[in-house]
Amino acid sequence: MDLSVSASRSGDTTRLSLTGEVDLSTVDALQEEIAASVEAEDVASLIIDLSGVTFLDSSGISALLKGRRLADDRQKTFRVEAARDMVREVLNITGVWEHLAGRP
Template sequence: MDVRVHTAAPDRRLVTVTGQLDLHTAHHLADALQPLLDRDPHTVLVDLSGVTFLDSAGLTCLITAYRTARSTGARLALIAPSQPVQKMLQLTGVDQVLHSYPSPEAAPH
């Protein structure tokens, strides 16, 4: 799995994830997201279009990030979840809590 953080705007970060988001890799995403969500309120967009597999550990990572964002005042949104990710989000009902957008530009500021 690969995780890259880009500054999309002064108050927006785009985190691009590719590969498998599972028990063995979820901590890499958590390590990237935690410091972004702990700063001053802003938006963190997580691009999941390149994620080929998502298991419960990866899902837990996303939910934990969502909870952290709520407690710190940051905004967290998912960008273009791949078909395997979308399916897992729908099966678990997480898609009702974590909002997804087709592109970074479509996400609210």
């Protein structure tokens, strides 16, 4: 299954809603979307909605962590939310859920 990324704006917050699988074959598109959103001057906060993600591998985790570092470097808020089922379990097991879902 492919990855679909849809962006929506509310004030200075961008929400990227992901649907599908985040793996080695789809992670580049995700990284590009995250970078473009974080680097936009009129964006202060980025939310990554994982409610539609059915699979997440280590490359996806790496992309999310890189996004968080990029946002932190630019003093912007970055938060991952709504991970479900296996995706949430993988993020918990790897120890990154609290880092990605919390405040800087």
